[in-house]
Amino acid sequence: MPASRFSNLAAGWRGVCLVAITYIYFLIFAQFAFLNRLNQIGIAGAHLQQIMATMASGGIALSLLATLRAFEPWPRLRLQISYIICGAAAALTVLPLNLPGSIALSFLVGSGLGMLTVTLVSNLQLWIGPKHGLWKIGAGTGIGYFVCNLPALFTATPNTQSVTAALLCLGGIFAASKTLPPDASCDEGVHRRELSFGVVLAAFTALIWLDSAAFFIIQNTPSLKAGTWQGTFHLRANGIIHLTSALASAFLLRRRGLSVVLGLAVLALSFACLLLHQPGQVLLASLLYPTGVSLYSVALVAYPLFLAPSTSPHQRTFRVGMIYAVAGWFGSAMGIGMAQHLRQVPIPFVVLAAVLILGPAFIPYVRHYWRETTLVGAALAVALCIYLASSASGRKSQPTLTAEERGRQVYIAEGCINCHSQYVRPGSPDVLMWGPAGAIEDLRSQHPPLIGNRRQGPDLTQVGGRRSSLWLKAHFFNPREVSHASFMPSYGYLFNDSTRGDDLVHYLGSLKSPQYAEHITVEQRWQPAESEIAAGSPKEGAHLYMEYCATCHEPGGLTRSEWKSHFTRLPPDLQAGPWLHLTASDPSTRRILRLAQIIKFGIPGTDMPGHEYLSDKQVVSISLWLNQSIVLHQRVANIENRSGEDR
């Protein structure tokens, strides 16, 4: 890299630091530490709202005051004073607080931040250097978010976070102490496409509104918080996404302009807000949310200086003041208010925000492709009217559904048919494995029949006879834990916020024909062929035992531990017994056969499942190993003598 280029980049380190410090202060102190501190001293409800309103008032007031011409001549001093106010507010937070003190402190935080942000952004060229301003703002913003997401800082106590913020403000005072001469050629070649100030202001307001609402919802919903901001991995990933997105934003602002960045930001945030409606999609939302936030955060700093031509420094300062007062403080307050009252971001609001920001960019296309727009729009509207009319009339005649019927609907909705058949082929090996075949007439009475055409997993026609409700539920939560090498996804989300999961378990439990009782006698008559017994290997059995049985039958088995209180009868610890379904007087050969039957078909009426899909050789191997190494004669009890069972 040529020396001059390096010096251009290095010259702006103060600006990068100031942007990063300001973001860290806002994010880790004003948004987290201060609120957590208030929570620690028991301030909540109406008092908390009073404090938040005071902070917003201070922020708006000082953001607007900072635009006055009287302040323009001393930007460096004003920035340093802002850092002193902010640092003092952070340091005071660690002191014992009461309600009046907290209100006063919140005003100090808000006013300090208001003056700090407007002063810094209006005069950033004094610290950012003559070249590569957008990249430096991107780096400063990205570093700010990255540092906030460092697990050590993110999970620190409010006092530690407050002290860190105060120390950073000290650093800010030092970094602001020297300024660079402003350069008119700053960031030449930046893509400037005229967007009126009013549109930009409205766009930033909508983005911050969405951001604040999503932030509040995630912060106050444990399941969402667990899926986004808890755990070292999540935090590190968030930090990296923020940093990458901030740099991408700088690149896009330079090459594609503000409207593209705002468009992408609103898409990311809109999808994140929509996904928050579905707890199952929180992971995807956790990728989109930081992306959207970082994209617009860079633009928020860069817009007044690099992307909006201003006729005078005062006009620039005025715009910054308006953006931070209206979009920043007002938008943020509205977003939090919306989230507090509605506990969600309503879909119409998301659509409105997206239309507001993306609309202007689409108008030329809509005009050019008016036939396409008109036809698609009209057809969507007509279809909606027909659908609403037909569903309204259908709703009147719809009976109340039972849990089983609702469960069947869940089965259809989740597309279980794509991996599981519900058809036992009569006279085929299916019958022994999956249960008795049904009649075509019964099939035709189902609407629709759920036969399926591909078995990625077992047939479910008689699953209610082969598996207990507990097994089904445990399997939905963590298939691989219950069923070795299963590649079925977890359906734990069905049990989160509704009865869908339990309904599905009910439905599957009901899949059992009256002929199943006869089928049990067939299972009990089953015996592996002599050749399979001869081929069985206890060594292989030991290996298979660890894969298929240990999760329930070892003292530390995962399924056994997690579902301990739910078992009808706790599965016996195979090291200790007792073995209630074996007879003490049986010879070894008979015991091997009985064990093989239990392994293959389970124990009817209990939580012990079968392993119908294993080959006879594998079943015999497990049986041989159990017989050799675990089943000691004195631990085998008669079935009539059930005792010593733990719950």
Place this chain on the structure above:
Amino acid sequence: MSLSSSMDFVPDAAEASQSERQSIAGRQVMAATAWHSLLWLVVANCVGVLLATMLLLPRIDPLLGDWTYGRWMPVHMNLQLYGWCSLPLVGFLFVVYGVRRVPAARWASPVLWLWSAALGVGSSSWLSGHSSGKLFLDWTGYSRVLFPCALLCLWGLLAAAFVIEYRGRTSSLLTARTLKFAGLALLLLVPALIYIASSPALYPPVNPDTGGPTGASQLESTLVIIAILLLLPFGISDRERRGSPTIALAWIVFAAECLLSLGLGRADVSHHKPTQWISLGSLLVWIPLTPAYYSGFHWHENTRRWRIAFLCWWSILVPTGWMLFLPGVLDHFKFTDGLVGHSLLAMAGFVSSLLIFVLVQLMGKDGWIFNRSWSFYLWQASVAAYVAIMFFAGWREGSDPSFSITPGPLRNSIYALRLLLGILILVASLDWFRNASSLLGETNASMPRQIAAVSS
């Protein structure tokens, strides 16, 4: 005789500028049709790759939350069927009914966008857990209304183009007009049929020994494909010579098989009944008859490799389809990857090659977008390898269900290979889509310029 009036429309000198304009509009319509078709092919292939990844690496499932394998499957299958497999045939209808001509041509793109919007709404509904529970007929709720609406709009455009053409007397043959009118009447039934067939209360005949379709059902659905195969050349090509005995023979055989199908009825009959598999065996006659039939027509030189490809796949599809239905064989392969392999043979091998052949014929010189050698051979070789490994996996699975239920190293190796082949198939489709995009851009840009040049 040709149903396509645009193919035999020869402008005189006075109509030259008008003809030029029509030609540009026609190119635009076909480019847009190819673009929409390929868009859905690429999207469906991407979903296919995602599905193959989920089967091999289930650890990625948590990343997708409740968008699980079961919800992605209808998206994959329906986008292939209603997107990729249907839109080229919409292009065929555009040509037959004269939608390539202004003013009807102006509404081709809106209709294609509406079709795509309906597929987008459908995908979103399936991903949100809305399905009728019927494979390939998952339309339910709002999307069950919207998709037939899109079909109705298409029908409206075809009808309007037909009326414009009738008034303009551009098509002179009464027979052609009568056939087109009859076709229009039949096409009007399609939206209603899709709506009705999506109802959970209706279900086709069931083979009691497998739970799958009966021999009669398979014969019936294959005859629909054969009907399309027989009709296609009339819409997009001219006969080599009038009164070809092969063409007449093909139609006679088709009529006889339709009668056979009617005679078999729609009962729940096992494939073990000899009448079922023997009747289905009657389709074997199409192995020699189809190439002979197609050789009776003129084809654009750009279609050659695709014509050979689809006829080769056809000659594999028909006998393997019949063999897979035979007692013993179907009992072994039912519910296994073997049938997945056969579906891919049908859809990615035969149907895709046929559709591209049709598109290339419709696009003429613009058909270059499909004719890069590397993407052609990549597609064909990948599909062939995919089919082979799925048959092998199905054969293993038929003997041992745990081969699939509790995957071991061999199954995982096969699935890894399957994923790789899926990616290669996607890469080939991406090449066509990229070419279609540049062609669409070129035709859109050239329209005003060329019209201006013609006007001056």
